[in-house]
Amino acid sequence: MKVGGRNDLLLEVEDLKVEFPTLRGTVHALQGVTFQLRRRETLGLAGETGCGKSVTALAVLRLISPPGRISHGRIRFEGRDLLALGETEMRQLRGSQISMILQEPKMALNPVIRVGHQVAETLLIHDRSLTRRTATGRAIEMLATLGIPDPPRIARRYPHELSGGMAQRIMIAMMLVTRPKLLIADEPTSALDVTIQAQILELMKALKREIHTAVLLITHDLGVMAETCDRVAVMYAGGVVEQGPVATVLKRPEHPYTQGLLRTIPNDVAPDRPLFSIRGQVPSLLQPTGGCAFAPRCDRAMPECVETMPPRYVLGPEHDVACFLHRGKETVDPQSSQNTPILPKGGTP
């Protein structure tokens, strides 16, 4: 499909389903998520609370805590099937090959360990041959790369002595010091002020140029996405409804949900006109209807939308939309799934 072919693919997620049994019934958090991420690329996962963005990230790291489980699908990282790996192998992968930045840096850092040591610890865990001194040296180098003033002094501080922006930089340092191939950033700037967010966004763009890490960026802020991502996948109620190059999706969205989402943002709306709002509410994930999840709120819904799940129609280079409004266009072929059996209904532990 794109230059480089399959070898260029870093992460392939295929028809991923995740469910959480609860007292009220099974919550179908992911209902068949498919996307791919190439090396050095930044893919944004957009969507509102509860749409499954964070669950997708956790599933890639295989951190879905029981009784939640991956019930179906495949996750390939550099061609390796992550769902077939043992826990020991998976643990080696986490932090060294795939890292994750969380929304609240201060909650993620250990409050009683100096931040420099926390960064160095990541190195020590993954490379037993390193001495503590070399690891600390490399940690301090990393802090300097991230534009932290006076790194040796900051490295000796505890998390509570740092501001939110500085703590987030420490988190980023901790995650990048092992030079992972994939960085998952879950709302990395949502807890920060706009001027600090601006600093972190500029930093992430610079890192993208220098370190060549692929990034899976999860955010509800489409503005942040416009600035940092190459491609965007828009999620709704546990599925990807539209994906494509960032400029296409944000400027010429084709799925009614993406269109609605963009229109609800109060940017340059005349104050005397009411804001557009999508009617109705996000559906319950307890009993998926079998049709398009957005159909009950969609102004252009047709009878088949309620009954059948729309396939992904190809609209342009790398741009596809799961909506029957585009019926007649070519659909994305359900790739390779015939060759190897997809994870059976047993799921991972």
Add this chain to the structure above:
Amino acid sequence: MKSAQSADPLQARMSDAGIQPLLEIRDLTVHFVLREGLLQRRRAAVQAVNGVSLELAQGEVFGLVGESGCGKTTLGRAVVGLAPVLSGEIRYAGESLIGLTGRAARERARRIQLIFQDPYSSLHPRKTVRDLVGVGLMLHGLARGYEADGRVLEVLEGVGLGLDHMYRYAHEFSGGQRQRIALARALILKPELLILDEPTSALDVSVQAQILNLLKELRRDFGLTYLFISHNLGVVRYMSQRIGVMYLGNLVEQGGTESLFRAPQHPYTRVLLSALPSLDPEAPSQRQVLTGEPPTPINPPPGCPFAPRCPEAQAICSREKPTLRQHGGDPAHLCACHFPRLADASRE
């Protein structure tokens, strides 16, 4: 519920320029004292709000923007008597609000209501919606029993909820619905001024749009006045007629919404506006990135509070604190800067 007023209250104000403002804040200073050391003797003060003055006309929406720690929330809390006012004056409809006790304090509480940011923590989890919304009626002795039930239902319908929501608990509702409950709880007392402290920050954009629309309708229908506190410039622009920008406890710029967005005079306002990520991925980024972090309000710098981070600061800025005054041709547009950028100069 009362039907919409015949004339827009703001228009009424415009035609009668001599009328006194609904809320008048003069040189308000709020400090929080910190005690440190073993014997709790050493003292420092967090200078949360430092000599802020502003006025709200009846029926107006005044937006207050700024980053965390700039004092915007403290300012809102001071108006409802929830922050220790060190000096200055807050007048509501001509009467001082400072140091009110007893009946007068209760009446203030009825007329000025505060809506909190997080509807997940501002609603009691063990009370039904009826009790949550009706508690004000009981405390103020306005209604009880069936009459209270009727009033609760009426106000719930006004915010888009109904009878089938009345006997449920807060945890059964989504964020947007909870914020509607919080609004109903405030509106049942027929307040005149609402202090909205980040009312949509905890909500998703599509829900945010619903709540913003509701807030606009309620203002129109009940002739309410809003002090709208938010860090989201897009939201504040959509909601407010006038905007004040706060930095480190000081009001650094104030003006009509369009004037402030079109021709921001203070360097900090320009940085804030440029920091907003654009939705157009192809637009060239014109972002001004500030170095450093906002200083703490414990020991603010002596001169202009923004001077240490200001890209345009000069020697005088760190010595002398600029006062908030008119620089350009618009008497409503005020700025506290030694070197304000005026609309004429920026066109060159």
